[in-house]
Amino acid sequence: MELCLQNPSGISKKFPQFETVTDASDHTYVNSNNTLLTTTNTPFHKTIMKEWKILKKNLPPSIYVRTYENRIDLLRAVIVGASGTPYHDGLFFFDFFFPLMNPNLYSNGRICLSILNTWVGPSWQPNESTILQVLVSLQGLVLNEKPYYNEPMLIPPIFDRLSRKYNEDVFVLSCKTMVHLLRRPPKNFEEFVVEHFRDRARSILAACKAYMNGFVIVGEYRDCGGFLFDEKVKVSRNFSSLMRDQYCRLFNSFVKNDSSLREFCTELDQLVQISEMRTLEKAMSKEKKFMSTLSGIVSGLFWCVKGIADS
Incomplete structure (x- = not known):
C-alpha cells in the first residue's frame, strides 16, 4: 500500500528565490551598527551588489534568499532540508551580517565551516569566496545525510x-522547529513557510x-515508497516516545x-496497521520454517543415534 503525499490542491505558488525587501525588524543583527553603510560609491557597496548578482543567477532550487533595501549589510537565507538526510523537509534559516558573517545555527550563533574561518580547511578568500559558496557549503557539508561524521576525534x-x-x-x-516556524514564521517568508508545510506535511507525518x-x-x-517490511529497525523507547x-x-x-490532513492521517494509520501485520506474518513464517528445519535436524540425529545403537 502506498500513499500519495503530494499537495492535493495542486502546485504551490511560485515563491521568488531571491528578492529584496524592506522589513528587517526581526533580523538577528538588525541592531548591529555598520560603519561601512555609507554611499553607493564605496567598495563595500560594490562588493555587496556583486554578491547579490551572483545569488540571483546561481541559487540552487532548495535555497531562498532575502536581502534588505535599506540594510544591504544584512541577509537572510533559508535552506530546505534535502531528502535522504535527517533534515529532510525542514526549513533552516540563517541570518548574515556583513562584513562579519555569523550564521546562526548553534546556540552560540557559530557554525564550524572552514570558509567562515571557524574550522580548519580552505578559508574565506576576500577576492574569490562568495556568499553562494557559504550557503552551498552549509547545505552539503552541514545539513547532510550523516552530520555526526563531521565531528572531530571520533572512534571509527x-x-x-x-x-x-x-x-x-x-x-x-x-520537528520541533517545524512547529515553531508555523507559529512564528520569519518576516518576508510567511507565505513560503505556509506553502512549504502544506506541500510537505503528508511526507513529514508519514516519515514520523x-x-x-x-x-x-x-x-x-x-515519498510514495511505502514502508519496508522485511526487517524492522530497532527503535529505542525514548525515541519512539519523542x-x-x-x-x-x-x-x-x-x-x-x-x-484535509485529517483524512490522510486516517489512511496513514491503516497503512501502519497493515505494515505491522505483514511484519508479524513474516516473523511467524520465519519462525515456522526455523522450527520445521530444527525438527528435521533433531529427527535426523535421532535416527542416526538409533542406528548406531542398534548396530
Whole structure:
C-alpha cells in the first residue's frame, strides 16, 4: 500500500528565490551598527551588489534568499532540508551580517565551516569566496545525510551506532522547529513557510510514523515508497516516545494549515496497521520454517543415534 503525499490542491505558488525587501525588524543583527553603510560609491557597496548578482543567477532550487533595501549589510537565507538526510523537509534559516558573517545555527550563533574561518580547511578568500559558496557549503557539508561524521576525534568502530542516534536527535529537533516556524514564521517568508508545510506535511507525518515504528532508518524515508517490511529497525523507547509526541504536535499544527490532513492521517494509520501485520506474518513464517528445519535436524540425529545403537 502506498500513499500519495503530494499537495492535493495542486502546485504551490511560485515563491521568488531571491528578492529584496524592506522589513528587517526581526533580523538577528538588525541592531548591529555598520560603519561601512555609507554611499553607493564605496567598495563595500560594490562588493555587496556583486554578491547579490551572483545569488540571483546561481541559487540552487532548495535555497531562498532575502536581502534588505535599506540594510544591504544584512541577509537572510533559508535552506530546505534535502531528502535522504535527517533534515529532510525542514526549513533552516540563517541570518548574515556583513562584513562579519555569523550564521546562526548553534546556540552560540557559530557554525564550524572552514570558509567562515571557524574550522580548519580552505578559508574565506576576500577576492574569490562568495556568499553562494557559504550557503552551498552549509547545505552539503552541514545539513547532510550523516552530520555526526563531521565531528572531530571520533572512534571509527562506533561511528554507525552514534551516527544513527545523532540522526534521531536531529530529526526530533527538526520537528520541533517545524512547529515553531508555523507559529512564528520569519518576516518576508510567511507565505513560503505556509506553502512549504502544506506541500510537505503528508511526507513529514508519514516519515514520523515510519521512524517511530521502525519501518525505515531515520533520514531514509522516501515519498510514495511505502514502508519496508522485511526487517524492522530497532527503535529505542525514548525515541519512539519523542516521535509520538512530535507527531501529535505536528499533526495539530499541520491541520490548522490544511484541514484535509485529517483524512490522510486516517489512511496513514491503516497503512501502519497493515505494515505491522505483514511484519508479524513474516516473523511467524520465519519462525515456522526455523522450527520445521530444527525438527528435521533433531529427527535426523535421532535416527542416526538409533542406528548406531542398534548396530
